[in-house]
Structure formats: structure tokens, C-alpha cells
Amino acid sequence: MSVLEIVDLHAVVATDGGELPVVRGISLSIDAGEIVGLVGESGSGKSFTALSVLGLLPDGARVSGGRILVDGEDLLSLRAAERRTRRGGTVAMIYQDPMTALNPLMTVGAQIAEGLRAHGVDGAEAKKRTLAAIEEVGLPRPERIARSYPHRLSGGQRQRVVIASALALRPKVLIADEPTTALDVTIQQQILALVDELRVAHDLAVLWITHDLGVVARIANRVAVMYAGRIAEAAPTRSLFAAPQHPYSAALLASIPSPTDTVRGPLPQIGGAPPDLTALPPGCPFEPRCAQREPGCAATEPDPVHRGDADTACFVPRERWTTAEEAG
Amino acid sequence: MIEVTEAARHYRTSDGVVRAVDGVSFVVAEGETLGLVGESGCGKSTTAKLLVALERPTAGTILVDGIDVATARGAELRRLRRTIQLVFQDPYASLNPRRRIAATLAEVLAVHDLARGAAATRRVGELLEMVGLPASVGERYPHQLSGGQRQRVGIARALAVEPRVLVLDEPVSALDVSVRAEVMNLLVSLRASLGLTYLFISHDLGMVRHLCDRIAVMYLGKVVEAGGWRQVSDDPLHPYTRSLHDAVPVADPTVESGRSGRTLTGEVPDPAAPPPGCRFHPRCPIAEDRCRTTEPPLLAQPDGDRLVACHLV
Amino acid sequence: MTQEMPPAAAAVVPAAPRTAGQPSLPRRILADRNGLIGVVLIGALALIALASLVHLGQDPLAQHQSGQLAGPSGAHWLGTDQFGRDIAARVAAGIFASLRVALVSVALATVIGGLLGVLSGFAGGILDAVVGRLTDVLFAFPATLLALALVAALGHGWFNTAVAIAVVYTPIFVRVARGPVLTVRESEYVRAGRVLGFSRSRLLFRHVLPNVSAPIAVQVALALSWAILTEAGLSFLGLGTQPPNPSLGLMVADSRNFFPDAWWTLLFPALAVVVAVVGLNLIGDGLRNALDPRTVRR
Incomplete structure (x- = not known):
């Protein structure tokens, strides 16, 4: 059954010339254990759709209509405080640039534990679950990684840490905003394989935003192609x-x-x-x-x-x- | 047209000597397109900088149309500038945000005494037309153009000096998927109409396969495999090229579901401390003892025009 | 070309944005609300200062025996001070003195500091190291103390005051200019210029300088406001303008003994300082918005 259901979502951005309709009536549902690829070019509204689900739209942008249901609960009707507990708790996100998602002045372990504590997990338990989360994303020697600062890690390791942090609270929905675009292809391959593994292990519903149709072909069960704020095709x-x-x-x-053409025309x-x-x-x-x-x-x-x-x-x-x- | 022999570029840093490019050799014939493929830190971008004399090699020689890039000064350097030009990855960052497009192009013409005044205006119009842009684009600022238009301007600026070689450093990576096809087609048609020689640098094997006559694969400052486009892209021999071939996602679910699922483990080592022996051995699925101690030379293969640096092929 | 480009390719240019005929810089500052208020405030002060030069009103030094510490009246709009001098005339002359010191000191600091910063950032190497250490040394002194010491060493007079303030602000301009130069120097369009064979001076003056002028211009407006405060502070402490010459800082200092009974002796000179500082800060904001080509579009 669908864990995430977006119904007729509209979002606008305020500009000098009035409100710009960036998302114009999007409906999309994702089942548990399913990866849906959201494909579109710049300006198609795919990132606004993702940020709407998290309630993290930038200043000047707002959801102007529709519903976003997670397990039947409409996130848009929740009060801000309740919304916050859902964010991270039931809906988590990973980003294109893992460095922006990590505080450079905190050790990686402290950051993951902080997220757990913010959702009511106490000290010793938070520490245990932090190490388990680091281990689960395939990083060797979790204690050492937990004590590291983000800049000591490679790009691939950082993205793994962000994934560990996102999944530590056992969310039901994972929003992935081009998390492999900045990575090298062999590292991208590792991260794609990891997310796929975690999807199976935790029955995650994943919304994977990308412009790379190859990535979609590799990991998505279904694809939604966006154009000018709407879904042109979902299949x-x-x-x-x-x-x-x-x-x-x-x-x-x-x-x-x-990749199989032998004659290369325009x-x-x-x-x-x-x-x-x-x-x-x-x-x-x-x-x-x-x-x-x-x-x-x-x-x-x-x-x-x-x-x-x-x-x-x-x-x-x-x-x-x-x-x-x-x-x- | 381009002759690179054992070129190296080392940087001294606080972490030691970074060997960004460490003994690279290749030749590009006139009118030919060579693709340079590899992941970050493999030295492909540094190679591009060496070719256009943004950086000077610390060892080896680089000849572009007979000009020694390492030592070119004065008039010789000006001749180099007019022979080889660079197209950047990010067309927005590579255009001065405070200048109109026409001014950006006219400046190049003025600096090289190619055209001034009305002649320059005419030439700017020609250059824009050559890259498929209307003359009205000249009155715009970079931020008023789309990504594809900006990259066309970047190409027009490089063409302003009438070069014979273009170094294309990831020219479509920053563009939207549908725009990439337009710019790739433009590159193909310019190559034909102007008889240009290209060095196409990319991490996108699909684009490299589409545009290039020959492909060289780099890993950690070295060329590990080089050969014809179909040889290297469809029938790779070096274990790294094979891994790369498997790692690149292809827009075809049938191909994707037929993948072995084997992933290359580990990450690219620190170029300040490359592993001994074959640089790929710590990640190589078939490495043997001698790979850990002896560096394999780049050797010609029996199947013709192909070079591979691996003990096991 | 051997192959026809499909006509639709990139021939479609989006509708001409509003920036097509970009308005001039002054217009853009005036279009910014903060910038407009700032320009109006500073324009008014400048007019008052100019009026004092041509003695449109009273003589700022003339002592009127009839009324010492007299409140605002028809004869003396802003009242008189303890010597019976016209406060309106003294405030106007004080504004002139403040603006003169501020303009000269900031001009010196901008030219010297900006040039050093741009050159050291662009050239790097030894020049950069030497300039960097020198600015560090100057920064190590508390600004006001340094200005005090310099005025004490150089002697009185408005120009010496200006020089002292310039020395204090020069390192700020070195840093403000150097930082963006480092970024712009490494930018791809400067790199593209190098590949295209542009000379170093062309790159520096045509490509780097215009792109670092925005933070420098903003800094100029802010430094002017600080300079006015510093000049007032020095005069307040008796180290700037010397009596009987009018100065806003000196007037505030003198009013300490009288203002509970004669509020006009404190209010008007203090108000002039506040208006100058606020106005220049607003112009700085307006400049910041006007100089960024990307904000124009929004």
C-alpha cells in the first residue's frame, strides 16, 4: 500500500512579478519498498515537489494547494511542531552535496546522535544506534568514523554518513535529491547499491529525484517525468x-x-x-x-x-x- | 597535432607531493577527436590545463602543432593561444557576469588584432551564427541566457581566435539532458565544417563514445587504456575500464537489470601517496602479487591500435 | 557548416528580460528604498554644509552678547551656546568639517588600501605576504587608540586627523579588496581570459577590478559613516578640531555641562551625527543591492 501519497499538490514562488506556479497539480504515490524516480530538467519543479513533502520550501515559496499524506496523515494539516517530528522521524532526506548536510564543527557520530536525541532517544541508546547506523551503511570501523569530522571523510563516505543519519530514526519515506550527482561513477554505483539494499531491508518508500535517466533505469521501480510543474508521464x-x-x-x-549505436548520427x-x-x-x-x-x-x-x-x-x-x- | 610525451605535473602541498599527472603520453592527429575519460583526481582536467598552458608540466614534453607548451613565451605563446583553445565545463562561471556577450567576444578579437569597430561587430555576429545563436544574444548579459546558450557563447569565444584545436573540458556535464544533445550536435558539425581537432574530457562514457575517434582512460595520473572508440567503450580490457563500463548507468532498464551487480569497492587513493605497483591494485578484482610491486607498462595489444597497462591482459 | 542546425535549436531566446536596457548605477541606487532615503539624508546634510561655506546664515564664530544659551527662536533657529554663538551656523559648519575629514580619510584609505589589496591578492607571493603581515600589525591595535596616538603624533589640524583615520582604515580596505580578488582571480572567466592570451593588466583592470568594485563601494559608504563617528570622537576628546572652530564632536562635548537646561546644545549636533551615520549606512545597503547584476533580475 502507498506510504507516501501526494494529491494535487500546488506550490508557488513569490517574485516581483507576482506568484510563479512552480508545481501545478502533482499526484504521485509511493508504496513501501518502492523507489520512484522523479525526473525533470532544471525548472521542472522536481525539487520544489521534494521540498514540499519535507516542509522545507525556501523563503518566498509555499504550498498553495493539495495534500501530502504519509501513512494516511496529511502533513500539510499538521502544526509546525508536529511537522518537525515527522521530518526526520517518518520522512528523511539525503542531498546532492553531503557537505551542506553536515556540520563541519561536529563529529559525525555527534551529529547522528543529535538527530536521535531530538526525537527522544536517550544518551546511551542514541550512541548505540549511531554506531549501528554507521555500520549499516557499510563504513568500516564505525567507532573511528563516529569520532571523525566531516572534512576528514571522502565524498562517498560523507554521503554514506548522511544516509546513516537519515535512516537512524527508521523513517518510512526517504527523499533523495540527486544524492549521487556530485560523486564519481564508481562511488555512485556503490551508493545506488547501498540505497537499494536499505530499501529492501527496511521496506522504505524512496522518492529519487534526478536528471540522469541512467540512474533511474538502474534503481527505480517506477518513473515520473516532470515538465513545467506537472507530471508529463508516470509509468x-x-x-x-x-x-x-x-x-x-x-x-x-x-x-x-x-551505448550500442555503431553509426553515430546527429x-x-x-x-x-x-x-x-x-x-x-x-x-x-x-x-x-x-x-x-x-x-x-x-x-x-x-x-x-x-x-x-x-x-x-x-x-x-x-x-x-x-x-x-x-x-x- | 598534439603530442604529449611522458608529461607530468606534480604539486607540492603540505600533504606531500601530489602527482596529478604522472607520466602521460598520447598523440592526437589533425582532425581527430580523442576522448579522455576518468574519475575525479585521475588528472584529466590537469592534462587539459597543461595543453592550454594554464599550468606548465614539471616533466615531459607537450607539443601542440609543433609549439613546445612548456617553454612557449611571447610570440610563440600568442601563436599557441591562437592554435588551441579551451571550452569550460560551467559556461556561467566562465563568462564575465558584468559584460555583454558581444563585448566578451569583441575583446578577444581586439586582443589578437583580428578585428575592430564595425569589422568586429560583423565578426561577432558571424561567431554567434556559427554556434546557432541569433545576433541579438550579443546584447545580453550571461545571466540572461539559458545554460545551453551560455555554452554556445563559450564555444564561440574559443572559436574567435580561429583555433585548430579545442580542448573541451566536460562541456555538457552542467547542462540539462535535452540541451546536451544540441551542444553535442553543434560540436560534431563545427568539427566537420572547421576541420577542428578535439580533446574531449568527460566522465560520461556515453558522450565520449558518441563523439570520439579514440578514447584514453586515466586513473590516478596515468593512462591505463587507450584505443579506438568501440574497442575501449564496448570491449574494455583493463579491469578499471571494465569497472567503469559496469558502473556507468545506462538509460535502458534491460541492460541495467542484466548487470552482474558487482561493484568496484573502495575509493580512489590519495594522489599524494599512490599505491606501489599498479595504482589500481587495491581496488582491482583480479590483482595478483606482482601487481602490488611492479608497475605495468602501457603496452600495445595484439588486436591492433590499442594500449593497455595491466599485467593480466 | 555541412550540417544544418535545426532551426528551433537554440534560436529561441527567452523574452527579453527587464534588464535589457539596464538603468545606470545612480538610478538603481535611487530605485532601492534604503538607497533613496540614504541619498536624501546625505544630500540634505551636504547642502547644509555647503550653505555654511558661503555664510548663508549666521557667522558660526560670532558671539551674541544678548543671548547666551538661548533656546530656539526666530533669530537663532536652533538656539545659542554658552558663548552666545548661533548653533544652527555651528552645526552647519561642523557638518562641513566632519564630511571633509570623512571624505578625505576614506578616499586615502580606499585608494591606498584598495590598491594594495587588489595587487597583493592578484599577484600573490611575497607582495601578498608582506602586505598581509602589515595589515595584521595595524589590525592588532584598537582602532580608536591608534587614531588617538597618530593624531597626538602628527599634531592638530583637519588634514592630520584625516590622515590618522585613513591609516586606521587602510587595512580594512586591503582585506575587503583582497578577499574577492582571490575568488575572482581563480574564477573561470579569468582563467578563460588567460587561455585567450589576455595580458595581466587587462585581466586585472578589465575583469578583476569591476567584479570586486561592489564590496569596495559598499565598504566606502560604511567607512564614511565610521569616519564621521571617529572624527566626532576625536574632537570630543579634544584631539580633533580645535576650538573655537565648530565641530560636531566638540559641540557634544561642550554641551555636557549645559544640556539638562539647554537641550538644544546637545540635540542638534548629536542629531547631525546620527543622520550622517544612518544615511551613509543606507546608501551602503542601496549600493550593495544596485551593484549586484543578479539582483536586478529578481
């Missing part, structure tokens, strides 16, 4: 890669060079740029760049429909697509 990973139901997902996949380009969120067109936000557009697409914005295995916000079914752009 099981294999279906999405095999037969994308939204022209944007199809174009995104086609633009990546295939990469299919999408062309154009994402729409200006201050002046969204009335129709489908992807319509101006879309290779499959039909006359009706510019008139109204499509709502998600179920097609094949996918939910896709597109009027034009795959069968009607004209060009050979659907990646094979």
Missing part, C-alpha cells in the same frame, strides 16, 4: 523506457546517445526551451516543442489519462505519433 520503469507514452519522455530518451534534439512559468500557454505546456502536436493541443491543457501502463498528460496516443522519434 513503470521498463514500460517508460520501452514505449514512452508522452512525446516529451520519448524525446528525452531519444536525445541520449545509445542526436535527436527537442529544440526550443521550456515555457516561461509567468506566461504559460493555455494548452499543453510542451505543445510548442512537440513533434506529435495536433491542432487541439494548444487549446486546453491535457489531464493525465491511463494509457498502456502509464499515466500520461497527452492527447495524442502513441499509435497516432507521426515521426520515428519514439525511441526503440
Whole structure:
């Protein structure tokens, strides 16, 4: 059953020119033991979606509608203090840059223990669980690591520490905001394998935010592709890669060079740029760049429909697509 | 066009001597594209800096179109600047935020006495057109452009001196996925139309495979494998190249689920204290005793134009 | 080109942002609310100071036997002091004296300190080490004590006061300039300039300096306000402007004996100092916002 359920989430950012709609009606649910990849380019609203779940939107940004349910409890209706106990307690987060998530002046062990104590775990027990958490993320000699300061650790070790800290309180939901983007590929591989292991061991529901479709192909059970603040397509990973139901997902996949091409032609380009969120067109936000557009697409914005295995916000079914752009 | 022979760049730090580049040799023919692949600390970015004389080698020689990069001064250095140029990873950081694009490009033309006044304006327009940008972009500041547009400007600035070689240091890594294809296509078409030679530095094996004629893989300041693009990327021989090949996620769940699940353990050692013998041996799944003591030379393989530094291939 | 670029490629430029025709710096300061208030306050003080120069009002030194310590009236708008001198005229002349010392001292500190900071940051090496140690030494002295000692050594007079304050503030400018230079020197656009064959002086003056001018300009506004306070402090202690010449610090010092009965002797000179300090700080805020090209967009 779904542990995290986001229902019709809207978020806005205040600017000089009024409020910018950065998340425009997102619905998404994640089951226990499932990893959902949230894919999108800069400005698509994927980070705002993640931060909304944690209640950590930056100044000027706010959730303007919808519900965020964790185990059936609406986080948005909670008071600030209750919200805080859920944060870290039931919903945890790991970040792109682990250094920003760690206090450089505290030992790693003290930081993990501090998080535990903030949620009511007392001294000796906190210490024990800190060491157990460090050991669980595969770091050798936990006592020594616990006594280290963040700058003494490598990038991969730091990310492991952040994961240990996030999971020490046995959360049900883990939000991962591009946690491997800054890491080398061999270290990324280790972290991906680790998160997958922990997901199985603890039945975690993971929302994995990334722009890297390769990472998604490796670890996600399902994928949601965001465009201009909405989910263009959500589908099981294999279906999405095999037969994308939204022209944007199809174009995104086609633009990546295939590892098996023997003749290297030009990469299919999408062309154009994402729409200006201050002046969204009335129709489908992807319509101006879309290779499959039909006359009706510019008139109204499509709502998600179920097609094949996918939910896709597109009027034009795959069968009607004209060009050979659907990646094979 | 480029001839690097046993080049080394060592830095003295408080932790000892960091061997960022430690005896690297390769050749790039005119019109050819060499891909330089590796993880952070492997020395690929330092190699780029050595080629464009941002850093001078502490040993070895680097020739670019016959110019000795280590000793070039004065007129020779100016000739080097006009022969080889660098495109940076972060197009935002590499553009002066207080200058309009046209001024940034015109400055390069003025410094090299290539064009002034109306001729410079015309040339700026040509350069922007060459990289697929409208002339109106010249009136913008960097922060008013998208990431892809900025990188096109970065390429146009490098092309302003009419170089024959471009060193591309992770030119698409900072860009959005859909924009990467545009910039890659631009690089391919510029190479064809201007007859450019490229040194393409990247950690993204997929992009390297798409653009390069030959690929060299670096680990801890050394080249461990070099060869044709299909050889190195599809049929790697060195255990490190193989691990890299397995580690890079591919946008294809069928390929991904067929993976062995073996992960390379450990991390890249400190370049101030590289391990004895083969530098990869502490992480190598097939290391033997001699790997711990004797450093393997980069040797030609029987399958033709390929070099591998491993005792066990 | 052998291959046609798809027309849609990057030819799409987002709608021209408002910054397209960027307004000039003064306009941008005035567009900032803090900057505008600051400019109005300091502009008013400057006008008053100029008025004192051309003796528009009373003579600040003239003693009016008729009324010592007289309250504000039609003849003396801000009252008179213990010698029957017109406080309005003395405050105006005091403002002029304060601004003169502040401007000269900060100009000296900015040019010398800024130049040393930029050069040492850009060149590095021995120059940087020597300048760094010297600033450390100057920083080791408490600022006011150092200024006191210097004035005592140099002797009285407004210019000597300005020099003393300049010496105290020079190391601040060295640091304010050097820090950003270190960042900008390592920035990729400076590196790109090196690869493109730009000379060191071109890089320094065309690329580094414009990008470190913002923190220096902000520091100038803040230092001016401190300089006014320091000058007032020195005069208060009897080491700045000498009587009978008018000075805000001196007036505050003199009023100590009278202000319970004659509040105007304290209020108006003190108010002038406060307005000057607040106004300059507000201009500093306005400058900070106006000089960052990225804030313009928001």
C-alpha cells in the first residue's frame, strides 16, 4: 500500500512579478519498498515537489494547494511542531552535496546522535544506534568514523554518513535529491547499491529525484517525468523506457546517445526551451516543442489519462505519433 | 597535432607531493577527436590545463602543432593561444557576469588584432551564427541566457581566435539532458565544417563514445587504456575500464537489470601517496602479487591500435 | 557548416528580460528604498554644509552678547551656546568639517588600501605576504587608540586627523579588496581570459577590478559613516578640531555641562551625527543591492 501519497499538490514562488506556479497539480504515490524516480530538467519543479513533502520550501515559496499524506496523515494539516517530528522521524532526506548536510564543527557520530536525541532517544541508546547506523551503511570501523569530522571523510563516505543519519530514526519515506550527482561513477554505483539494499531491508518508500535517466533505469521501480510543474508521464520503469507514452519522455530518451549505436548520427534534439512559468500557454505546456502536436493541443491543457501502463498528460496516443522519434 | 610525451605535473602541498599527472603520453592527429575519460583526481582536467598552458608540466614534453607548451613565451605563446583553445565545463562561471556577450567576444578579437569597430561587430555576429545563436544574444548579459546558450557563447569565444584545436573540458556535464544533445550536435558539425581537432574530457562514457575517434582512460595520473572508440567503450580490457563500463548507468532498464551487480569497492587513493605497483591494485578484482610491486607498462595489444597497462591482459 | 542546425535549436531566446536596457548605477541606487532615503539624508546634510561655506546664515564664530544659551527662536533657529554663538551656523559648519575629514580619510584609505589589496591578492607571493603581515600589525591595535596616538603624533589640524583615520582604515580596505580578488582571480572567466592570451593588466583592470568594485563601494559608504563617528570622537576628546572652530564632536562635548537646561546644545549636533551615520549606512545597503547584476533580475 502507498506510504507516501501526494494529491494535487500546488506550490508557488513569490517574485516581483507576482506568484510563479512552480508545481501545478502533482499526484504521485509511493508504496513501501518502492523507489520512484522523479525526473525533470532544471525548472521542472522536481525539487520544489521534494521540498514540499519535507516542509522545507525556501523563503518566498509555499504550498498553495493539495495534500501530502504519509501513512494516511496529511502533513500539510499538521502544526509546525508536529511537522518537525515527522521530518526526520517518518520522512528523511539525503542531498546532492553531503557537505551542506553536515556540520563541519561536529563529529559525525555527534551529529547522528543529535538527530536521535531530538526525537527522544536517550544518551546511551542514541550512541548505540549511531554506531549501528554507521555500520549499516557499510563504513568500516564505525567507532573511528563516529569520532571523525566531516572534512576528514571522502565524498562517498560523507554521503554514506548522511544516509546513516537519515535512516537512524527508521523513517518510512526517504527523499533523495540527486544524492549521487556530485560523486564519481564508481562511488555512485556503490551508493545506488547501498540505497537499494536499505530499501529492501527496511521496506522504505524512496522518492529519487534526478536528471540522469541512467540512474533511474538502474534503481527505480517506477518513473515520473516532470515538465513545467506537472507530471508529463508516470509509468513503470521498463514500460517508460520501452514505449514512452508522452512525446516529451520519448524525446528525452531519444536525445541520449545509445551505448550500442555503431553509426553515430546527429542526436535527436527537442529544440526550443521550456515555457516561461509567468506566461504559460493555455494548452499543453510542451505543445510548442512537440513533434506529435495536433491542432487541439494548444487549446486546453491535457489531464493525465491511463494509457498502456502509464499515466500520461497527452492527447495524442502513441499509435497516432507521426515521426520515428519514439525511441526503440 | 598534439603530442604529449611522458608529461607530468606534480604539486607540492603540505600533504606531500601530489602527482596529478604522472607520466602521460598520447598523440592526437589533425582532425581527430580523442576522448579522455576518468574519475575525479585521475588528472584529466590537469592534462587539459597543461595543453592550454594554464599550468606548465614539471616533466615531459607537450607539443601542440609543433609549439613546445612548456617553454612557449611571447610570440610563440600568442601563436599557441591562437592554435588551441579551451571550452569550460560551467559556461556561467566562465563568462564575465558584468559584460555583454558581444563585448566578451569583441575583446578577444581586439586582443589578437583580428578585428575592430564595425569589422568586429560583423565578426561577432558571424561567431554567434556559427554556434546557432541569433545576433541579438550579443546584447545580453550571461545571466540572461539559458545554460545551453551560455555554452554556445563559450564555444564561440574559443572559436574567435580561429583555433585548430579545442580542448573541451566536460562541456555538457552542467547542462540539462535535452540541451546536451544540441551542444553535442553543434560540436560534431563545427568539427566537420572547421576541420577542428578535439580533446574531449568527460566522465560520461556515453558522450565520449558518441563523439570520439579514440578514447584514453586515466586513473590516478596515468593512462591505463587507450584505443579506438568501440574497442575501449564496448570491449574494455583493463579491469578499471571494465569497472567503469559496469558502473556507468545506462538509460535502458534491460541492460541495467542484466548487470552482474558487482561493484568496484573502495575509493580512489590519495594522489599524494599512490599505491606501489599498479595504482589500481587495491581496488582491482583480479590483482595478483606482482601487481602490488611492479608497475605495468602501457603496452600495445595484439588486436591492433590499442594500449593497455595491466599485467593480466 | 555541412550540417544544418535545426532551426528551433537554440534560436529561441527567452523574452527579453527587464534588464535589457539596464538603468545606470545612480538610478538603481535611487530605485532601492534604503538607497533613496540614504541619498536624501546625505544630500540634505551636504547642502547644509555647503550653505555654511558661503555664510548663508549666521557667522558660526560670532558671539551674541544678548543671548547666551538661548533656546530656539526666530533669530537663532536652533538656539545659542554658552558663548552666545548661533548653533544652527555651528552645526552647519561642523557638518562641513566632519564630511571633509570623512571624505578625505576614506578616499586615502580606499585608494591606498584598495590598491594594495587588489595587487597583493592578484599577484600573490611575497607582495601578498608582506602586505598581509602589515595589515595584521595595524589590525592588532584598537582602532580608536591608534587614531588617538597618530593624531597626538602628527599634531592638530583637519588634514592630520584625516590622515590618522585613513591609516586606521587602510587595512580594512586591503582585506575587503583582497578577499574577492582571490575568488575572482581563480574564477573561470579569468582563467578563460588567460587561455585567450589576455595580458595581466587587462585581466586585472578589465575583469578583476569591476567584479570586486561592489564590496569596495559598499565598504566606502560604511567607512564614511565610521569616519564621521571617529572624527566626532576625536574632537570630543579634544584631539580633533580645535576650538573655537565648530565641530560636531566638540559641540557634544561642550554641551555636557549645559544640556539638562539647554537641550538644544546637545540635540542638534548629536542629531547631525546620527543622520550622517544612518544615511551613509543606507546608501551602503542601496549600493550593495544596485551593484549586484543578479539582483536586478529578481
